Amino acid sequence: MLSLEINGLEMRYPGLAAPVLAIDRLQVPAGTRLCITGASGSGKSTFVNAITGLERIRHGSVSWNGTDLTRLSAGGRDAFRARHIGLVMQDFHLFPGLSAFENVVLPVRLARRLTSTEAQRARFLLDVTGIARPQQRIETLSRGEMQRVAVARALLLKPGVIVADEPTASLDSQAGEQVSELLVRLSREERATLIVVTHDPALAARLDRHIRLVAGAIVEDKEGVQAP
Amino acid sequence: MIRFILADLRRFGGGALSVVILIALSVALSVAVTLQERAVRLGSARAAEKFDLLVGAPGSETQLALSAVFLQPAPLPLMSGKVLAKLAADPRVALAAPVGFGDSSFGFPIVGTTTALISALSPQLADGLPFSRLADAVVGADVPLKTGAEVKPMHGSVETGGETHTQIIYRVVGRMAPTRTAWDRAILVPIRAVWGLHGMAGAEAHAHEGETHGDEEPGHAHGQGDEHPAGSEPAGEHGLPAHPEAHGPQDDDEADEHGHVHGHVDADAPLDEHFDAQTPGVPAVLVKPKTIADAYRLRQEYRSETTLAVFPAEVLTRLYATLGDARSLLLAIAVGTQGIVIAAILLVATMHIGARKRQIGALRALGAPMRAVVILVWGELFVLFLAGIGLGGLIGLVTAQLISARLTAATAVHLPVEFAQEDWRLAIGFVVAAAVVSLVPALGALRLSPAAALRS
Known part of the structure; x- marks a missing residue:
């Protein structure tokens, strides 16, 4: 399990005077289930890009269990993300033409040879996420099933943290419910x-835990399960 | 990895296919040009192998070689029959055979020659016997005439408005084994029959009387050699003169409305293959010298004012140089085409990468290392290139074979389409170029930051 520590983080885009994200200090202990909310343009996606190392950080630091992403090269950040961060995205980013199983193991296969333990775990995860036919072509699945395959893919290498960016936004409420339940449970x-x-x-x-962002800054940080 | 590449290519099946076809056609052009040029070169060299030395009247060396080796109809000047007699008696000569062209039948050239040449071309006949009478004929392997079939000779060819000789009808008595030369399409008849048919006197003397040579019939000023002791005859329409000027007024040959003069031929006259000073003129004599040294000496000797001696192989070598120039030009065009095709493919690939930014960004976000992304993009294009090169090689090979088959059908010269050592270098060159070109969009894909790619 990974804990997150952010210090003096400032993300700016060229041509914009104000930083799109400015977090002076944030600590997320290992095992936290953190929710980030905010209007569009509040810096949520930039936050995801910063903590997953998808974007280079020029000011401040982002550390996972003491590993400072700002000290890693682009390739180093890719490798860290591959190994430690399970990413679930709004648009699934599954690859048509491949089966559910092949999609789960694709990131590993693109990097190296898949071990039999990993293949077994992929099948286990597909089972847990309720995908009945792992050999079925991904494009023939429902959207809810697709996002569940994406969850299985995120968990393949037992990541220390799962980062999900709007995982239910493109699903109907029932499928969203299933995915939400799955993320929390898994x-x-x-x-x-x-x-x-x-x-x-x-x-x-x-x-x-709930953090609300407005114009790139944390305006609210509350502990405890909220009423819906 | 390869499964992912193939799955990805399947998604863009139409585009991938058109890229493959584009590459294939441009590669096929180079392959076909290379193979065809080699086929013509090898095939004609092999066809000329049996013809060591040619002696003819002064004129074009190339025409002499092409006419005698490939039986290409063309007006050839005649040289004195004495040359033939001299060559036949020369101790350095293993074989000296006259070659007289001019007639054709069913579109196949009729060549007047001797049984010695038949044995040289086809030591074992495929069928039947060599000719023994003046009206006997032996056909080449590709002539669709059975033994016993009749051959009505036509002066010139149908295309040139030739007329049929009526004095003789040849009968096929034998068939040569395939020689893979133009002679597979030839109808071989005794040279004396050709002479006789064209009213060339010396032949008649022999044909009629079948007696000792050198006899002259009064009124016949035979033997062009006598008339032009040091020179060649003016060219007849097809190697043999249609108007032998040696006829005297009391000549009993009939003259038709075209002014052609025809001789009498006694079809059953026995074969006479002895040549002397009174032998009529011939366009060419095929000579097989006993040794290589003899060949060079003979060529030297017969390069004079009255005769021309050539090694067909040498003439062909000169022609190949021209062929080589043509190939260089065609290859340059082919390479230019490939350049255009590569540019088009790079354009398509770059646009394609633009359209796939999101996919590439997602792969990186999900933890695919950069090298995997590079290999993926590179591999997709490279697979298309390989497929195109493979397909192009195949199309080129089949094209060359089709062209060769058509040429062989027309000329009987077997044109072998085959790969050679240097083709591997060409193939490896193509593959290396493909590998390098495929890198361009792959490196382009690297410049994308995954976050930026995902946002797009």
Whole structure:
């Protein structure tokens, strides 16, 4: 399980005077289930990019269990993310033409040879996420099933943290409910920290710490399960 | 990795296919040009192998070689029959055979020659016997005439408005084994029959009387050699003169409305293959010298004011140089085409990468290392290139084979389409170029930051 520590983080885009994200100090202990909310343009996506190392950080530091992402090269950040961060995105980013199983193991296969333990775990995760036919082509699945495959993919390498960016935004409420339940349950079972960016009150309600961003700054940070 | 590449290519099946076809066609052009040029070169060299030395009247060396080796119809000047007699008696000569062209039948050239040349071309006949009478004929392997079939000779060819000789009808008595030369399409008849048919006197003397040579019939000023002891005859329409000027007024040959003069031919006259000073003129004599040294000496000797001696192989070598120039030009065009094709493919690939930014960004976000992304983009394009090169090689090979088959059908010269050592270098060159070109969009994909790619 990973803990997150942010110090003096400032993300700016060229041509914009104000930083899109400015977090002076934030600590997320290991095992936290954190919810980030905010209007669009509040800096939520930039927050995700910063903590996952998708974007280079020029000011401040972002550390996972003491590993400072700002000290890593682009390739180093890619490798760290691959190994320690399970990413779930709004648009799934699954690859048509491949089966559910192949999609789960694709990131590993692109980096190296898949071990039999990993193949076994992939099948286990697909089972847990309720995908009945792992060999089925991904494009023939429903959207809810697709996001569940994406969750299985995020968990393959037992990441210390799951970062989910609007995981339910493109699903209907029932499928969103299933995915929300799955994320919370699996983060607990797999012993991973969970950081979710969402507008979905049903999902937010399942999480135990809530941060609200406005114009790139934290304006609210509350502990405890909220009523939906 | 390869499964992902293939799955990805399947998604863009139409585009991938058109890229493959584009590459294939441009590669096929180079392959076909290379193979065809080699086929013509090898095939004609092999066809000329049996013809060591040619002696003819002064004129074009190339025409002499092409006419005698490839039986290409063309007006050839005649040289004195004495040359033939002299060559036949020369101890350095293993074989000296006259070659007289001019007639054709069913579109196949009729060549007047001797049984010695038949044995040289086809030591074992595929069928039947060599000719023994003046009206006997032996056909090449590709001539669709059965033994016993009749051959009505036509002066010139149908295309040139030739007329049929009526004095003789040849009968096929034998068939040569395939020689893979133009002679597979030839109808071989005794040279004396050709002479006789064209009213060339010396032949008649022999044909009629079948007696000792050198006899002259009064009124016949035979033997062009006598008339032009040091020079060649003016060219007839097809190697043999249609108007032998040696006829005297009391000549009993009939003259038709075209002014052609025809001789009498006794079809059953026995074969006479002995040549002397009174032998009529011939366009060419095929000579097989006993040794290589003899070949060079003979060529030297017969390069004079009255005769021309050539090694067909040497003439062909000169022609190949021209062929090589043509190939260089065609290859340059092919390479230019490939340049355009590569530019088009790079354009398509770059646009394609632009459209796939999100996918590439997602792969990186999900933890695929940069090298995997590079290999993926590179691999996709490289697979298309390989498929195109493979397909192009195949199309080129089939094209060359089709062209060769058509040429062989027309000329009987077997044109072998085959790969050679240097083709591997060409193939490896193509593959290396493909590998390098494929890197361009792959490196382009690297410049994308995953976050930026995902946002787009």
